[in-house]
Amino acid sequence: MELDLLGTRHRTHYCGELRSEHAGKKVFLAGWVARRRDLGNLIFIDLRDHTGITQVVCRPELSATAHAKAEQVRSEYVLGIEGEVALRTPETVNKELATGEVEVVVRELLVLNEARTPPFPLDDEGRTNEEPRLRYRYIDLRRARMQHHLRLRHQAGLVVREHMTDHGFVDVETPFLTRSTPEGARDYLVPSRVHPGHFYALPQSPQLFKQILMIAGFDRYFQIVRCFRDEDLRADRQPEFTQIDIEMAFPTREELFGIIEDLMAKLFALIDVKIPRPFPILPYDEAMEKYGSDKPHLGFGLEWKRVPLPEGARGKIHVSEPIKVLRVPGGALFSRSQIDKLQEVAKSAGADWFASIKVAGDAVPPLAKVMGEEAVRSLIASAGAADGDLVVLLGLKSQPPASESSAASAAAGQLSVEKLRHLDFASGDVRLDLARKLDLIKPGTWSFCWVVEFPMFEYDDKEKRYAAMHHPFTSPREEDMDKIESDPSACKARAYDLVLNGSEIGGGSIRIHRPDIQRRVFQTLSITPEKARERFGFFLDALESGAPPHGGIALGWDRIIALMCSETNIREVIAFPKTASAVDLMCDAPGRVDPDQLHELELELKTAESMEAVRARLKSVE
C-alpha cells in the first residue's frame, strides 16, 4: 500500500500517557498496531509504544480516507495518528488499560510503514519458545516484559554510576584487544593483520588492568564492562557477559563490603525491595559445613552438622568420619518413597552412604539394629531433633580396615580435605532438594550473604599441582603467609564472594601488592619465574613500581539484573544473547569469512577434509 510521510509532524504524547484530563486535546500519537478490531463502519486500533496502549477509533463520517486506510492496516504496521482525545462512555471504559478511560478519535491516519505478519504473538505471556524469539529478537524485544527488563537494566546502571562516583570511583575504560593469559578460562582470540601469526585475546575480565590502575594512583576505579570467556554455556552463563568491575587502593574489607551493600540496597530499592543490612558474613568452611555450598541460600533453615560417628557405631558401619547430620523439622511424616527419593538425590550427589531416623516417641528406629540404640540417640541429639522430626545422615563409605591397629587404616577412616568437600557439596544438593520439596524457598525472599576465607589453593588431582581457587593475584591472609609453601591446603585467601539466594553474584579479593609474595604464590602454583615473566611480565614490573595495597570485586551484572527481574535465565535481560552453543541466531554468528580475509591475516583453515588427508598421508608413511 502507499505509505505516508511523517513530514514535520511530531509526537505530542506517548501511547501509555493519555488520561481523562486530556479529553478534548488534539494529539499526535505514533506507534505500532497491537491489534485491529474492524466492525465494518467502525474500526478500533490498539496503538502501542514502549509506554503502553491507546485505543484509536476510525469513523468514516469523520475521515473517509483514514477509515479506508485503517481497513488496510495490519498487525505491527507503524502508524501516526492525529486526532482528538475523547472520554469514553461509562459502559465502554476499559479498566484493564491505563488509558482505558479515553480513546483517540482519528482525523488523520498516516501509515508510516508496513510490517510482515509477526512470526509469533507478542502477547503470549511467555509461551513462545526461545528459538524463534532469538531469531526475531527485534519483535521479541517489543514485548512489555523485555522493554521492562532492559529499561530496568539501564536504570540500575545509572544507580551504579552515581553510587560509585559518589564514593570517589573513576570509570576508566580498559582494552578489549589485549593479551592472552592462559590461566583460567579459554580466551577468545583475535588475529592481528599487522602482526601475522600474533593474536589479541578478548579479556576474561580486566583484572590486571584494574590492578595496574591502582598502581597508577587512580585510587578507586569502576567499570561496567563486557568480559569474554570461551567456555560452555549455561542458563546463567554467556560467552560475553557484563560485570561491574571495582577496585580500590588501601582498602579494608569492611569498607568495601559497606560500599557494595549500600549499592545493593539502592539497586533493590528500584524494585521496591528493602534489604536488611549488614549482610551475614560466613567463613567458607562454615558455609560448607552448614549449607554444603560455597554459595549458600540462607533464605531458609536446614543446617547440616559434621559429627564423628557415635562410639557404638564404629566398626558396625563402614563410613569415614565425619558424617553429616541434618534435622528436618516435621520430617517424621515423610513416606517411605519420599525418603527413598531423598536417598537417590544423595547418592547421585555423590554421598554413597545415606541413612535416616524418624523421631517418633519411644519407637525404636530401624537404624538402631545396625548401630545400637545408644548411637542412634546420640545422633538425634547432635542433630538437635525432637519428636516428629527426621534426621538425615550422609557419609562416604570407607574400606573395611585390613588390620585393626595399623595407622593407615585409622587414617582411612578420616575424610581427606577433598573428600570432605565432596561430602559437603552432596549435603548441599540434598538440602536444596529438601527445600524445594518442602516449599521452603519463598518468592520475595532476598537473602544476601558474604562468603569469606576461601582456601587459597586447591589441589588438582589430575594435574598433580595446586591451582588458585580464586585467581593467582589473590592475597593469602596475613596470618597464613608462612603456609604458602609449608601447608598450601591450610592457607586461606583474603577472598570473598557475594551471594544472593544461593546465586553467586560477585567475587573479589584483597590482592597481592608485594612482588615477593606474588613470586611465592606463583611458585606454589608451579608457575616458573620464566613462565610468570612471559605471561605477566608487564604486571610484575608494575608490582615492583610502588603498588599500594589494593583489592576489589567484580559483580555479575547480568545475574543481578536477572534476579531483580525474577528471571532464572540471564538471556532474558540481555538484548541480543547467544544460544547454549554460543550462536547468535539473529545474525547467524559465528560465520565463515572470505578467503581474502584469511589470506590477509596469513591464516589457513584446516578443514575436516584436509585433516583427513593429513591423517591418510601419515598412515601411508607408517
Added chain:
RNA sequence: GGGGACGUAGUUCAGCUGGUUAGAACGCUGCCCUGUCACGGCAGAGGCCGCGGGUUCGAGUCCCGUCGUCCCCGCCA
C-alpha cells in the same frame, strides 16, 4: 567432552500398542458487521512430521546416524 528432554502448519501443541486422506487453538487471507477491546459471523489457504539412512507389506510413530533448541555434569568466577 558426557548425560537428559525436545524437534509435527506462522505460533503453541495433540497425534494411543506402526495402519487408509496428519488434527486443534491462536494467527493469516477474503467477505459481512457502527462500540469493540482475546470483537463477532461465514468461507478459505497453509505441512519435506528437522535432515539422512534402516527395519517393515506399511513409519509422524520403531532403530541408527546427523543437525538444531533447552537443562544439567565436566569446564567456567
